[in-house]
Amino acid sequence: MFEFDQYLGFLAFITILSIGFWLMFFLVGIIPYWIGGALTEEFKDRKRKKKLEQEQISS
DSSP states (O other): OOHHHHHHHHHOOOOHHHHHHHHHHHHHHHHHHHHHHHHHHHHHHHHHHHHHHHHHHHH
């Protein structure tokens, strides 16, 4: 069957594979949320700047 060194190698492989899987699972969930939040803030800033410019022009 397995010798002890092969068993440790197999455990290391499974551990690295599992860490990679959960990292990808986490990033796929977080990165779109992060990008969406950044875009929302950018649109709010642009809208706020336009509103300020309109107020300065009308004053």
